[in-house]
Amino acid sequence: MGDILKVTCSDCSYEREFQVGMGILYEPLNRYVIVSEIESKLMQDEILQTLETEQDNVFAKKELYYCEKCYRLAARLTVMVGRVGKKYTTQYRCPHCNKAMKVTAFGDKTHHCPKCKVGTLMMTRVGHWD
Numbered sequence: 001m002g003d004i005l006k007v008t009c010s011d012c013s014y015e016r017e018f019q020v021g022m023g024i025l026y027e028p029l030n031r032y033v034i035v036s037e038i039e040s041k042l043m044q045d046e047i048l049q050t051l052e053t054e055q056d057n058v059f060a061k062k063e064l065y066y067c068e069k070c071y072r073l074a075a076r077l078t079v080m081v082g083r084v085g086k087k088y089t090t091q092y093r094c095p096h097c098n099k100a101m102k103v104t105a106f107g108d109k110t111h112h113c114p115k116c117k118v119g120t121l122m123m124t125r126v127g128h129w130d
Contacts, residue, residue, distance in 0.1 A: 002062060004127035007073060011119030017126065018064055018075040024130050026060040029079065033060070037077040043090060050081045050088040057082055066104035067094035071114040073121075078103065 002021025008014065025033050031048060038044050051058065059080040066073055072094055081088045092101045104111065106123040113119040 002129045003125050004129055005064065006124045006126045007121050008124075009113040009116060009119035009121055012113060012116040014113050014115040014119070014121075016073065018073065019129050020062045020064050020075055021129070022061040026077075029058050029060045033077070034079070037062075038079075038090070046088065047079050047081065047090070054082045054088075063103045064105075065092055065101035066111060067097060067099055067101050067114075069099040070094060070097045071112045071117065072096055072101075073104075073111075073114065074101065076101075 002019055002023055005018045005020060007016050007018065029051070034044050034047050038047070057080075059078075061078055062075050063078045064073060065076050074092070074095075076092050077090065079088070079090045093099065094101050106121070111121040113121055
């Protein structure tokens with residue numbers, strides 16, 4: 001089960017909802033989920049190829065990603081496949097500035113607003129999803 005997060009800015013009208021967590025479709029991870037949740041064809045092919053040889057140690061969930069350059073947020077499917085030493089993990093780039101995005105948790109640091117660039121973002125859990 002996942003959470004629905006509402007993110008708002010302290011200074012402007014920015015407000016968005018994101019679905020994060022594990023849905024029932026993610027277990028077991030299959031081609032449909034990969035193709036529908038991941039936009040990059042190259043990333044889809046990398047995951048599907050890795051899954052052909054690694055059936056054990058597969059983890060998938062939606063996480064909130066943050067761009068530290070332009071402050072954009074995005075909910076993306078994180079996929080980890082493999083064992084220690086030989087592991088595939090999804091990596092996303094910001095669609096606006098092309099900087100690598102990082103998984104974020106709102107309790108660990110201050111996040112600036114992608115709209116006004118000044119305000120602080122606040123997160124509230126507003127629901128659950130399957």
